[in-house]
Amino acid sequence: MDDLIPLVNKLQDVFNSIGNDQIDLPQIVVVGSQSSGKSSVLENLVARDFLPRGSGIVTRRPLILQLVNVPEGEEEYGEFLHHPGKKFTDFSEIRKGIEEDTARIAGGNKGISRDPINLKVYSPHVVNLTLVDLPGLTKIPVGDQPTDIERQTKDLILHYISKPNSVILAVSPANVDIVNSESLKLAKEVDPEGRRTIGILTKLDLMDAGTNALDILTGRVYHLKLGFIGVVNRSQQDIITSKPITVSLNQERVFFQGHSAYKHISSRCGTTYLAKQLNHILLSHIRERLPDIKAKLNSLIGQTRQELQSFGEPPMEGIEHRGSLVLRLLTRYSADFNSAVDGTSPTITTRELCGGARIYYIFNSIFGAALDSIDPCADLSSQDIRTAIRNSTGPRPSLFVPEMAFDLLVKPQISRLEPPSVRCVELAYEELMKICNGVASRELQKYPKLYARVIEVVSTLLRERLDPTAAYVQSLISIQQAYINTNHPDFIHEVQSGPPSSSISSSTSRVNHGRSDGADARRRKRLGGSRGRQDHEGEGTTSAASASRHTKSADPAAGIGSTVSGAKEGGGESNFMDYFFGSGKSERFSTQSTIPPQATYAGSGIPGSGKDAPAGFLTPPTLAQTHLGGSESAAHVSGAGPLRFGDPMATAMMTEREEMETQLIRSLIGTYFGIVRKNIQDMVPKVVMHLLVDHVKEGLQTRLVASLYRESVFEELLQEDESITAERQRCQSMMEVYNRAFQIISEAV
Known part of the structure; x- marks a missing residue:
């Protein structure tokens, strides 16, 4: 019993020598x-x-x-x-x-x-x-x-x-x-x-007299x-x-x-x-x-031993020992990097997505949502579509919606897929950089110079792969713009329910043939021959019937074959594709597409120009007469007022036919854009995985060894962090103190 207080004093001396008060020693305060x-x-x-x-x-x-x-x-x-x-x-x-x-x-x-x-x-x-x-x-x-x-x-x-x-x-x-x-x-x-x-x-x-405690x-x-x-x-x-x-x-x-x-x-x-x-x-x-x-001392000894082991032993002297250590650290880092990407790391966190799971999230959630949010016809007004249709026909009137207008309009819309695609590459690169900085073992971090060089080598490798991957993704968009494949099976299926686009081409030639037959019949009519009128009716009917047999209406489910109000003949409404191809409508187009002779430049001296107008002005036909579907007579043109040069489409109201053409183009753009978007959404993740992720995984260890495994830099790279050295020495001192205190108690008890 008499030795217990000196025992505690010894323990107190031991702990006070290192300024540690983790042991609550008995004392009077x-x-x-x-x-x-x-x-x-x-x-x-x-x-x-x-x-x-x-x-x-x-x-x-x-x-x-x-x-x-x-x-x-x-x-x-x-x-x-x-x-x-x-x-x-x-x-x-x-x-x-x-x-x-x-x-x-x-x-x-x-x-x-x-x-x-x-x-x-x-x-x-x-x-x-x-x-x-x-x-x-x-x-x-x-x-x-x-x-x-x-x-x-x-x-x-x-x-x-x-x-x-x-x-x-x-x-x-x-x-x-x-x-x-x-x-x-x-x-x-x-x-x-x-x-x-x-x-x-x-x-x-000092208490008052008469009082006590x-x-x-x-x-x-x-x-x-x-x-x-x-x-x-x-x-x-x-x-x-x-x-x-x-x-x-x-x-x-x-x-x-x-x-x-x-x-x-x-x-x-x-x-x-x-x-x-x-x-x-x-x-x-x-x-x-x-x-x-005593129990507390046992616990502290165990904790301190574990902490000391976490710092590892100082690097051994000798080239062979240092080289073995460097190679082991580089190999472990490469394995930890690949495990983090593949999702097989034993230190996977449950608090947030990381590593390969984060890359998957980028592909399927962030990138997919970004593509889905793009409007196929964004910044594309009906006026833009109408102007594109007119510009693609040049000076000639067009019977059908020109394919050149579709190409002209759909290519800029496809280019809208490029920014989110490139951003997908950048996000995957950023996640790989996070993995690069987050998988280093504590043993590697003991050597700050080696750790910094490892991060530098891996970062350089990732940067080298970033630009080629982004360039390849950009080329995917350019490839889609280079060739607008209207013969794509999915596109044909959406546009029509019949044979592929060759049927449309065949129908077009037949309708054009009907148009020229109708023109011949009108010439015969002007000669006064009743036979000519009969021939015109017979040939037009035969031609229209032939076009009707070889042309099918658009698929209503595609959204482009809907009935357009106002497109009437004889009081009945017509389907848009039928309006172009079926039921002999081509005869109607061909007979109303003549250009009025009154639409001449003023002051040109051309017969039929009427009164001279000031230079720089045009006496145009009415909008209905300049359009294939118009029916105004030439007499209305002579009384029309002058129109200054500029964009005549800017203020003119869209005709019924133009509205249908615009609707068709818009639907075709949406359909084709959806096909391209699906291809891009499928291809970009594959490109990123092949050119960026897998390439880095496969070449990481080779690059690290080639860059850092050199005898001339072993000594420099394996300089231990001063704080790690100090912490190891502190733990060693604590172990000595705890062991000595435990020995004191064991001898006394």
Whole structure:
């Protein structure tokens, strides 16, 4: 039992030597407000005057005081941990040393610090104890004290007394009502049942005449399991006159034995009884907590060993060892990179998508949504479509919607697929860069230069593959624009439900043939021959019937064969494709497509031009006469007003035929764009995987070895991070401390 306190002191020395307080060692923590007499209590226990004194807050750093009992006749001295091996036999020098070290750490502005001062006192007049003296509780900052001095002091005290292995020595002056004791109030916060709190009542000799603290000392006012002990300290006058503490202790004993209220409990009062009681309490507390301390040490040893292993061993000397290490690190990095892409890494997170799963998400969600959001006819107005149709026919009227107009309109729309496709490549590249920076093992990160070079090599490889991949994706768009395949099976299926596009071409030739037959019939009619009229009717009917047999209407489901209102003949509505191909409608087109002779340039001298108009003006036909579907007579043209040169399509209303043509073109564009979009959505991920992802995976290790496996750079690359070296040394020191502490406990128990 007597060896337990020295055992704890040894443990405390071991841990204090490295500034570690992870082990909660049993100790007595002294708490009290300023001027409560706690410093005098400590000096009485040591029987020496060694603590700083003065006005305001004097104790500004925790003082860990170890009292070591030595045999009678041996030298009495003190020793600071920060001055190892130096003995202070003059206790006034100890006081000076405490003041100097306090000012060095806490400064000279009366502020406090958590950094403790460790003092060990060897004396035959002390019992084995470990005490912690803390700054006194204060309410109002004085002088140049910090404005939050109360909070700082309270936080520091709570830091010590909150530890389960601490015994709280709550010092309260007897001449102040116990209910106002700040020390007991703080102790109750962390020890509400009073199991590890011992109360000290000071200044019993200063109580008013006729009063006493007997009820408090006997536990009838405030219950503590360890009870209350009353002491009488030296007065301020005694301190000023340097009255010996031994004399004061004799006066204290006389006071209790002669006081009418305390004489029957005098054996349980005074500093001598306090020292013995504290020694007994601390021994019991150490014996009770020692198994937990041993278990805690075992746990710390295991944790520190694992941490030390995580830093690995320093690189061995010799080219062969260094080369083997570099090759192993490069191989592991390549394997970790590929595992992260393939989704086979053992460190896969469950918080977010990463690696290959993120690339899949880019392909199917981000890229797919971007393509789906593109409007096939965005920024393509009906006026643009009509103008394209007119421009593609040149000076000739057109019977059918020209294919050149479709090509002209659909190519710019296809180009809208390029930005999201290129962005898909960039997003995949960025994700690979994240993988590049995130898969390095902790062992590789120990060598910052090697780690930086690995990242540089992989980043360079990724950048080398970025541009070719993006260029290939751009070429996919150019390929789609280069050849507009209207003979694509999916496109034909959408546009018509009959034979492929050759049927449409065949139908077109037959309808054109019907148109020329109709023109011959009109010439014969002008000659007045009734036979010519009959021939015209017969041939036109035969031609139209032939076109009808070889041409099918558009598929209604495709959205382009819908019935267009207003396209009537004889009061009946007609399907758009029938309007072009079926039921002899071509005869109607051919007979109404003549250009009025009145539409001549003014002042040209051409017969039939009418009155001369100013130069630069055109006397145009009406809109209906310039269109194939018009039916206005030439007489209306002669009365039409002049129209300035410019875009005659800008203000003209669309005819019924133009509306149908525009609708058809828009539907065809949407259908063809959908086919191209589907192809691009399928091809771009394949290109990215082949040219970027797989290429990097397959060539990564080869590139790393070729770039970094060189004997001339081994020494430079394998320079360990200084922080890693320091952490390894710290862990090694901690392992030595824990092992030594465990050995001390094992030998004592």
